Amino acid sequence: MHVLVDTIVKLLADYMVDTKENFDDNFLGSFHSRNPDSVKVLSKMISSCLEEQLVNKIPEGSRACTKKANQNHIKLLKMQEKELSDLKDLLLTAKREFEDLQSQLQIDLKNIGSQVEEMSTAAVQYHKVVEENRKLYNMVQDLKGNIRVFCRIRPAFCAGTRNVIDFIGEDGSLVISDPLKPKKDGRKVFQFNRVFGPSATQDDVFNDTQPLIRSVMDGYNVCIFAYGQTGSGKTYTMSGPSGGSTKDLGINYLALNDLFEISNQRKDIISYEIQVQMVEIYNEQIRDLLSEDSSSTKYPFLLNSLEIRSCSNDNGLSLPDATLHKVKSTSDVLNLMKYGEVNRVVCSTAINNRSSRSHSVLTVHVHGKYTSGNMLRSCLHLVDLAGSERVDKSEVTGDRLKEAQHINKSLSCLGDVVTALAQKNSHIPYRNSKLTLLLQDSLGGHAKTLMFAHVSPEEDSFGETLSTLKFARRVSTVELGAARLNKESSEVMQLKEQIENLKKALANKEAPSTPSYKMKEPKSPFEKQMAAIEKTPPRTRRLSIENGSTMKSEKAMNAEDRRGPKIPSSITRARRLSSEGSRNEDNSQIKVSADVSRSLHASTVSVQKYSQFQDEEAVTKQFGNLSNGSSVMEAYHSKPPRSPTSSSFQKQALKTDCRTQIPRLELPSTPEPKVYTRNDIQNLMQTVISTESRTANGKGSQVRKSLRTTIGKLISGSEKRNLQKTLELKSPVRGVGNVHDLKSPPVTAHAKAARRESLTGVQTSGSNRSRRSSLGGKPIELSTPMSNNRNARTPPPVHPSSAKTTTRWL
Numbered sequence: 068m069h070v071l072v073d074t075i076v077k078l079l080a081d082y083m084v085d086t087k088e089n090f091d092d093n094f095l096g097s098f099h100s101r102n103p104d105s106v107k108v109l110s111k112m113i114s115s116c117l118e119e120q121l122v123n124k125i126p127e128g129s130r131a132c133t134k135k136a137n138q139n140h141i142k143l144l145k146m147q148e149k150e151l152s153d154l155k156d157l158l159l160t161a162k163r164e165f166e167d168l169q170s171q172l173q174i175d176l177k178n179i180g181s182q183v184e185e186m187s188t189a190a191v192q193y194h195k196v197v198e199e200n201r202k203l204y205n206m207v208q209d210l211k212g213n214i215r216v217f218c219r220i221r222p223a224f225c226a227g228t229r230n231v232i233d234f235i236g237e238d239g240s241l242v243i244s245d246p247l248k249p250k251k252d253g254r255k256v257f258q259f260n261r262v263f264g265p266s267a268t269q270d271d272v273f274n275d276t277q278p279l280i281r282s283v284m285d286g287y288n289v290c291i292f293a294y295g296q297t298g299s300g301k302t303y304t305m306s307g308p309s310g311g312s313t314k315d316l317g318i319n320y321l322a323l324n325d326l327f328e329i330s331n332q333r334k335d336i337i338s339y340e341i342q343v344q345m346v347e348i349y350n351e352q353i354r355d356l357l358s359e360d361s362s363s364t365k366y367p368f369l370l371n372s373l374e375i376r377s378c379s380n381d382n383g384l385s386l387p388d389a390t391l392h393k394v395k396s397t398s399d400v401l402n403l404m405k406y407g408e409v410n411r412v413v414c415s416t417a418i419n420n421r422s423s424r425s426h427s428v429l430t431v432h433v434h435g436k437y438t439s440g441n442m443l444r445s446c447l448h449l450v451d452l453a454g455s456e457r458v459d460k461s462e463v464t465g466d467r468l469k470e471a472q473h474i475n476k477s478l479s480c481l482g483d484v485v486t487a488l489a490q491k492n493s494h495i496p497y498r499n500s501k502l503t504l505l506l507q508d509s510l511g512g513h514a515k516t517l518m519f520a521h522v523s524p525e526e527d528s529f530g531e532t533l534s535t536l537k538f539a540r541r542v543s544t545v546e547l548g549a550a551r552l553n554k555e556s557s558e559v560m561q562l563k564e565q566i567e568n569l570k571k572a573l574a575n576k577e578a579p580s581t582p583s584y585k586m587k588e589p590k591s592p593f594e595k596q597m598a599a600i601e602k603t604p605p606r607t608r609r610l611s612i613e614n615g616s617t618m619k620s621e622k623a624m625n626a627e628d629r630r631g632p633k634i635p636s637s638i639t640r641a642r643r644l645s646s647e648g649s650r651n652e653d654n655s656q657i658k659v660s661a662d663v664s665r666s667l668h669a670s671t672v673s674v675q676k677y678s679q680f681q682d683e684e685a686v687t688k689q690f691g692n693l694s695n696g697s698s699v700m701e702a703y704h705s706k707p708p709r710s711p712t713s714s715s716f717q718k719q720a721l722k723t724d725c726r727t728q729i730p731r732l733e734l735p736s737t738p739e740p741k742v743y744t745r746n747d748i749q750n751l752m753q754t755v756i757s758t759e760s761r762t763a764n765g766k767g768s769q770v771r772k773s774l775r776t777t778i779g780k781l782i783s784g785s786e787k788r789n790l791q792k793t794l795e796l797k798s799p800v801r802g803v804g805n806v807h808d809l810k811s812p813p814v815t816a817h818a819k820a821a822r823r824e825s826l827t828g829v830q831t832s833g834s835n836r837s838r839r840s841s842l843g844g845k846p847i848e849l850s851t852p853m854s855n856n857r858n859a860r861t862p863p864p865v866h867p868s869s870a871k872t873t874t875r876w877l
């Protein structure tokens with residue numbers, strides 16, 4: 068019994084200790100649920116047991132003591148009971164409080180949730196607004212024709228170096244701080260269209276570039292160029308990581324890939340042809356990176372530098388002599404790019420172990436033909452500039468130093484051009500370097516242009532970073548004028564073709580004694596001088612090339628280009644070829660016979676039957692066979708070559724002026740073109756007028772307007788000469804209407820000869836009067852109606868031998 072009591076007491080003590088220390092709701096709960104009044108029962112049991120024992124067994128003396136102890140125990144138990152019940156109450160209160168807190172928390176969480184939701188919708192809205200702002204900003208820039216500028220920051224090479232980039236904003240803001248100045252003073256803020264931080268991927272960069280690239284497929288010319296200090300990541304952005312890795316490929320590849328995708332998507336409405344050229348400008352020499360010569364020679368500097376043409380030739384190629392590769396898939400592009408990259412001059416410097424020592428230009432030519440017959444032609448220049456470098460930093464010597472000097476010089480020329488454009492100067496110094504001359508149409512034309520300004524984040528590059536950012540800021544202020552769409556409707560093309568034919572027909576009709584396309588070599592000094600005048604490029608044209616950037620001059624050029632009569636006719640071109648041949652013969656520079664000139668011209672006519680894109684190579688070969696003066700071309704290297712034997716010149720001779728980017732028109736295959744009657748001309752006029760009225764707005768109507776003017780001039784020019792003074796035309800259209808009622812005046816043999824002379828530029832023997840007098844058979848007086856004729860020819864310069872016999876020019 069004693070043992071039992073001990074055990075029970077011990078158990079009870081343990082239990083109480085446990086209960087006190089591990090006061091646990093579950094335990095108590097479970098305990099109570101199992102034994103609802105267990106504590107009470109147990110205490111009763113123990114007290115009765117104890118009392119019984121005390122009464123029966125304990126001696127009388129110690130009974131009082133035991134009783135007292137018992138009472139103490141009971142007291143203690145009661146206290147503990149009380150404590151327990153207090154604790155229970157406390158627990159219940161705590162539980163209630165906990166529940167209250169829980170519900171409060173839930174309410175709070177709900178509130179926070181709704182607040183977060185609100186904030187996230189606000190954030191989404193904010194992003195939308197920022198995006199919209201950016202689009203609007205870009206739209207404004209499009210309208211203004213600004214060059215867009217993106218900035219990309221290369222990741223730091225060493226983790227420990229101090230970073231000069233303080234902040235990159237989503238809206239294109241960038242803050243850098245000068246490491247040598249206190250933070251507050253050394254901060255500089257820049258604003259661009261977009262800034263890509265070091266963690267931006269190639270895809271991020273491409274996503275923002277894609278819309279611009281896509282507009283190439285809609286007929287816009289686009290130029291993207293990467294600028295920045297050496298080693299700042301230009302080649303990485305444009306081509307991808309060095310070493311020919313196919314991971315993280317750059318914009319060049321992604322752009323072409325995208326163009327193919329679009330071409331596929333639109334194949335039902337338009338068929339595209341995509342061709343690629345890749346050149347580098349190395350030490351002011353333009354080298355073809357895709358030609359077989361480039362890869363086969365160890366001495367690239369021995370290769371001929373390619374010549375830059377104004378894009379106003381009929382195929383829009385500024386480098387017609389560079390190899391043109393047709394690409395049909397991304398793998399074609401990849402192979403070509405690899406081939407080109409291998410040929411590019413790269414070497415190791417103290418800053419970059421694969422430093423590009425040249426500017427590379429990948430040009431993508433897109434030619435699209437709609438099922439409706441409309442055509443578009445555009446090109447995309449992807450330029451990876453060589454990096455500007457401080458020669459003391461890059462530690463280059465010898466050839467590398469020379470390269471660096473060329474690089475820096477051409478970049479400074481680029482800076483001059485940008486400054487001149489930003490200040491809207493009348494003269495833009497494009498001709499100061501090959502780079503600016505090549506990019507002339509992108510920087511100063513109606514192209515969409517994007518510049519990637521690359522910067523290194525390291526503090527020791529701060530100077531270069533600052534100058535790159537300042538340059539980029541200046542570039543972003545350049546206004547180019549709205550980009551121009553190079554798209555022509557089939558109607559306009561047909562009309563242009565008819566005009567070509569008409570011009571030829573008129574030329575043939577009015578110069579019957581001149582055999583078709585047969586050139587006459589100038590013999591007399593006067594003839595030579597006339598020929599020289601015809602072949603001398605007009606000064607204004609040259610200036611307009613230089614000032615092509617300004618909208619004003621561009622407009623003037625467009626107007627000039629659209630004015631039909633200014634396009635040299637076949638005869639004039641033939642004469643030019645002939646006179647060129649004779650001039651060169653005289654100078655003993657190139658021995659070309661008139662036969663060669665004639666055969667050149669014959670080739671011209673036949674070659675024009677082929678489309679430029681497909682048969683460029685064939686044309687080159689054809690002329691290559693005839694050409695024997697390539698060395699002379701080198702001598703003319705810095706000027707537009709005028710040698711008739713230079714294939715490029717010959718090609719140029721074939722081309723109609725195409726600043727309007729209109730594809731080559733097909734000439735009739737027979738040497739005897741159709742003779743157009745007055746009715747034909749009238750019909751054509753009607754067509755033009757009706758087309759004009761159908762499309763009241765837009766560029767097409769402008770072109771048609773100019774066509775109408777051209778036809779008008781053609782008619783008025785020829786008819787006025789034919790009908791002479793009897794026909795007093797007030798407007799070309801009215802003139803056409805009256806023509807049947809009029810009779811040609813009798814024209815004397817003398818007058819006929821004189822008129823022929825004026826048209827052919829060949830003076831007949833014994834002629835002793837002015838060319839102008841030939842129009843009427845006698846010198847024209849100031850009072851004659853023809854004195855007001857706007858189509859009157861420009862007087863030729865007075866030759867010493869004929870000065871005395873020439874009457875006064877009006």
Ligand SMILES: Nc1ncnc2c1ncn2[C@@H]1O[C@H](COP(=O)(O)OP(=O)(O)OP(=O)(O)O)[C@@H](O)[C@H]1O
Nearest residue numbers: 221297298299300301302303309419422423453454
């Ligand atoms: N955004 C980037 N992410 C990762 N690596 C980069 C990045 N940009 C550049 N690099 C690395 O930095 C190094 C230098 O880059 P890159 O050759 O493209 O510079 P660059 O400006 O073309 O130099 P240079 O003008 O001398 O040719 C390369 O090793 C390249 O892989």
